[in-house]
Amino acid sequence: xxxxxxIVGGGQLARMMIAPAxxxxxxxxxxxxxSGMSAQLAASQxxxxxxxxxxxxxxxDVDVITFDHEHVPQDxxxxxxxxxxxxxxxxxxxxxxxxxxxxxxxxxxLGLPQPEWAAVADxxxxxxxxxxxxxxxxxxxxxxxxxxxxxxxxxxxxxxxEWFDGLxxxxxxxxxxxxxxxxxxxxxxxxxxxxxxxxxPVVETVQQDGVCAExxxxxxxxxxRLADVAAEIGEAIATGLDVxxxxxxxxxxxxxxxxxxxxxxxxxxxxxxxxxxxxxxxQFEQHLRAVLDLPLGDTALRARHAVMVNILGGPREGAxxxxxxxxxxxxxxxxxxxxxxxPRPGRKVGHVNVADDDLDTAVYEARxxxxxxxx
Numbered sequence: 001x002x003x004x005x006x007i008v009g010g011g012q013l014a015r016m017m018i019a020p021a022x023x024x025x026x027x028x029x030x031x032x033x034x035s036g037m038s039a040q041l042a043a044s045q046x047x048x049x050x051x052x053x054x055x056x057x058x059x060x061d062v063d064v065i066t067f068d069h070e071h072v073p074q075d076x077x078x079x080x081x082x083x084x085x086x087x088x089x090x091x092x093x094x095x096x097x098x099x100x101x102x103x104x105x106x107x108x109x110l111g112l113p114q115p116e117w118a119a120v121a122d123x124x125x126x127x128x129x130x131x132x133x134x135x136x137x138x139x140x141x142x143x144x145x146x147x148x149x150x151x152x153x154x155x156x157x158x159x160x161x162e163w164f165d166g167l168x169x170x171x172x173x174x175x176x177x178x179x180x181x182x183x184x185x186x187x188x189x190x191x192x193x194x195x196x197x198x199x200x201p202v203v204e205t206v207q208q209d210g211v212c213a214e215x216x217x218x219x220x221x222x223x224x225r226l227a228d229v230a231a232e233i234g235e236a237i238a239t240g241l242d243v244x245x246x247x248x249x250x251x252x253x254x255x256x257x258x259x260x261x262x263x264x265x266x267x268x269x270x271x272x273x274x275x276x277x278x279x280x281x282x283q284f285e286q287h288l289r290a291v292l293d294l295p296l297g298d299t300a301l302r303a304r305h306a307v308m309v310n311i312l313g314g315p316r317e318g319a320x321x322x323x324x325x326x327x328x329x330x331x332x333x334x335x336x337x338x339x340x341x342x343p344r345p346g347r348k349v350g351h352v353n354v355a356d357d358d359l360d361t362a363v364y365e366a367r368x369x370x371x372x373x374x375x
Contacts, residue, residue, distance in 0.1 A: 002027045003292055006059055008049050009068025010037035012339040012348070013268045013284075016276070018042050020285035026292070030068075031058045038339045039068070052079040059085045066245060066291045067267055070097040071144070088193060088244040088291035089266045096241050097266045100174050101142045107261055110240045112233060114261045115179050115252070119172040123157035123164055129175040130155065138176040139163070151210065153178060179260060181252035185219050186271035187234040190286040190296055193244050198286070198296045200279065202230040205250070205271050208312065209346065212270040214366075215308040217278055217301065220359070229259055237264065246287040248272060270310070270348070275299075277335040277353040278306025303355040309366040311350040314343025316375045320350060327372035334369035349373075 003026050007014045010032025018041055021028040031054075032043040047054040049072050056079065059065050064086040077091035089097075096103040104117050116133065120126040130137045139160045141150035154160055163173055184205045191197040201218035218227070234249050241264075248269030250262040272283035281289075281297025289296055314320055320338050327336060331354075338350035352370045356362040 004029065004062040004064075005288060005292065006031065006062035006065045007039070007042075007068055008055065008058075008065060008072055009033070010039040010043050010046075011068045012038040012341070014039035014042070014068040015339060016268070016273075016337070017284045017288060020282060021288055024285065024288065026288060027062075029058070029062060031055065038341060040340070050076065052076045055080060056083055056085075059083075064088055064291050066287065067094075070094055070266060074098070090242065090244065093241050093243045093266060097264050099142050100140055100263075101172065103264060104174065106241065107237070110236060112236060112240075112261055113259060116177040118175045120175045121167070121172045123161070126154075126157035126160065126164075126173070126175055130157070133177045136178045138178055140174040140176065142172070142174050149210070179252045179254065181260075182255050183219075183253050184262070185222075185230060185251040185253055185259070186215070186269070187230040187249045187251060188269065188272045188275075188283060189231075189234040189238050189247050189249075190245065190283075190290045190299075191238045191243055191247065192290050192296060193293045195239075196296060197235065197238055198299050199231045199234060200272065200275065200283070200299045201301065202227050202251075203271055203274065211310070211312060211346065211348070213310050213312060215271050215274050216359070216363070217274050217306045217308075226253075226257070226259070233259060233261065237261070245291045246272070246283050270351075273337070273351050274306040274308040274353055274355075276337065278302055278308075278355040301355070303362075304357040305359040305362045306353065306355040307359075307362040307366040309352045309370040310348055311338075311352065311370050311373045313345050313347060314341075314349040314373055316343070319343075320373050323372045327369050330372065331365050331369040334365050336369060 006029045008031045014030050015038040028042050029044040030039045030042045032046050045058050080087050107114050118129050136155050187202045188200040203215045203217040204219035205212050206214040238247050246268050248265040252260045268283045275282045335353040341349045352366045354362045354366040
């Protein structure tokens with residue numbers, strides 16, 4: 001009988017695991033939050049991932065449970081493990097993706113480079129941190145934030161007053177120094193439960209309103225020491241946090257060449273979408289291989305460069321499908337991926353990948369093809 005993977009979460013990441021699962025002969029099931037989500041082609045059940053009984057019923061006939069996002073509660077994750085279900089990444093690893101304060105503390109224990117930070121329970125503590133760090137700081141809600149949500153740059157604690165008002169007993173916010181970085185990078189690594197791992201080339205990412213808009217692989221001017229350090233950081237985090245499956249480490253590169261860890265994602269990640277068409281093994285196939293403890297695939301590029309451009313928002317009128325014929329005709333080398341989502345300002349509704357031996361050509365083709373879907 002074919003191996004069966006159960007994915008909790010019905011978003012575009014689950015959607016993009018469907019094709020490689022079919023190609024590998026792996027059965028795939030999705031627990032979607034609601035009907036009509038991106039991964040509806042494989043959605044075998046719609047239900048609440050906060051409810052242990054619902055998730056246990058979903059997990060009954062699969063070999064492993066994995067995730068489209070990091071938001072499944074710890075009591076559900078640990079209930080699955082207690083019931084004998086294989087869960088990858090596991091609860092102990094996911095807690096560091098779910099709670100940024102725990103992540104910062106663990107990275108500090110591992111001696112890994114990161115921005116200066118502090119847990120702040122009240123406005124006075126945040127104002128003191130701001131004063132000690134040049135008059136501005138980044139404040140984050142430890143749980144639930146993504147794509148720029150739950151993140152603010154502030155010059156005074158009053159700018160985060162409602163977040164402090166919403167804290168429960170014993171809860172804190174995360175304050176970080178405002179890093180003067182030259183660019184943002186992302187390092188991806190895949191790790192099996194048996195401990196084997198493979199590393200992808202480090203990529204440069206371009207952010208737009210807190211959302212990844214573009215990724216360039218490999219990151220320009222990264223060959224040599226920079227790539228080695230990024231890979232060493234990725235390996236140290238994957239092993240130190242016991243991550244299984246795909247791990248994305250978002251990094252700041254400072255003017256003096258340092259790399260600082262910004263965020264972590266323990267799943268396929270937007271910064272790795274280029275791998276679908278630019279690497280021998282995509283991050284989606286690799287994640288399936290890793291969580292099933294199968295041999296991992298080659299991470300080498302298919303061409304000298306690969307570029308991913310997100311389609312953010314989509315057209316103001318009509319569907320993406322209406323624009324598809326013209327985009328395909330104008331840019332036959334571009335690979336266009338859509339998520340089955342209705343256009344909405346700022347929403348990720350698809351992306352374009354181009355692999356080419358010339359970087360300028362790859363960037364132009366990817367941007368131009370994506371532009372067909374924007375007004």
